[in-house]
Amino acid sequence: MKKLAAGNWKMNGTRAALAEAQALTAAHPAPACEMLLCPPATLVAALAAQAKGTALMTGGQDCHPKASGAHTGDISAPMLKDAGATHVILGHSERRADHGETDALVKSKAEAALAAGLIAIVCLGETEAQRDAGTTLQVIGTQLDGSIPAGATAANLVIAYEPVWAIGTGRTPTLAEIAEVHAFLRARLQGLIGAEAAGTRLLYGGSVKPSNAAEIFAVPHVDGALVGGASLKAADFGTIVAALSA
Ligand code: 13P
Numbered sequence: 001m002k003k004l005a006a007g008n009w010k011m012n013g014t015r016a017a018l019a020e021a022q023a024l025t026a027a028h029p030a031p032a033c034e035m036l037l038c039p040p041a042t043l044v045a046a047l048a049a050q051a052k053g054t055a056l057m058t059g060g061q062d063c064h065p066k067a068s069g070a071h072t073g074d075i076s077a078p079m080l081k082d083a084g085a086t087h088v089i090l091g092h093s094e095r096r097a098d099h100g101e102t103d104a105l106v107k108s109k110a111e112a113a114l115a116a117g118l119i120a121i122v123c124l125g126e127t128e129a130q131r132d133a134g135t136t137l138q139v140i141g142t143q144l145d146g147s148i149p150a151g152a153t154a155a156n157l158v159i160a161y162e163p164v165w166a167i168g169t170g171r172t173p174t175l176a177e178i179a180e181v182h183a184f185l186r187a188r189l190q191g192l193i194g195a196e197a198a199g200t201r202l203l204y205g206g207s208v209k210p211s212n213a214a215e216i217f218a219v220p221h222v223d224g225a226l227v228g229g230a231s232l233k234a235a236d237f238g239t240i241v242a243a244l245s246a
Helices: 015-027 041-051 077-083 093-098 103-115 128-132 136-147 175-199 213-217 234-245
Strands: 004-008 034-038 056-060 087-090 119-124 157-161 201-205 224-227
Touching: 004 087, 004 157, 004 201, 004 234, 015 034, 015 041, 015 056, 015 234, 034 087, 041 056, 041 077, 056 077, 077 103, 087 103, 103 119, 103 136, 119 136, 128 136, 136 175, 157 175, 175 201, 175 213, 213 224, 213 234, 224 234
Parallel strands: 004 034, 004 224, 034 056, 056 087, 087 119, 119 157, 157 201, 201 224
Antiparallel strands: none
């Protein structure tokens, strides 16, 4: 399995930010890992066009469960695909919190992504209160069971474990805590999709930086990262790509 370095730009970036992606592909023309940036929807087509012929792939940050229709402001999976995207992030905790996304909705979006030929990156993670209460594995297990699309395989599904309290805070779980969750996810996924689970990428996300990437990537069952803030600068994300390629 090739590891995956995925960047989530969230609601950051205008066309000027494409220069960072340009610098990234210039510095990493042939990384040993897969390299993906998920810019705001306004930049998906431009980034995909710019990155054509390079190792950089482009993804969306959300899609609607339907392919088209009267849904003002929404973007469908076939539209992302048409714009040049290969992946789409779904069920990020910011969308679960800000837009009330449920596991069932995330699952329907992921099924739309698969139907459009996109790879679904399904995000899961516990809040700080849930971790403190000792319910992390229970919460994540429920999210996984409820969010995984029908027809998921190692080729069309990526899981991202992102503890909510680690996102944008500079705090990360201990390596043992990451190991516990990722081993749990692998086993639970096997119950859901069988042998495909072994080859499904399990990403860690939440305050991944150049300074902690290598130690996190050495944790068993960590097959890459979903990076927020540190994906905005080519130098920082490039260092993370290099750590994953080592
Ligand atoms: P940070 O890397 O900024 O903590 O964000 C993580 C994240 O939410 C990626 O989806």
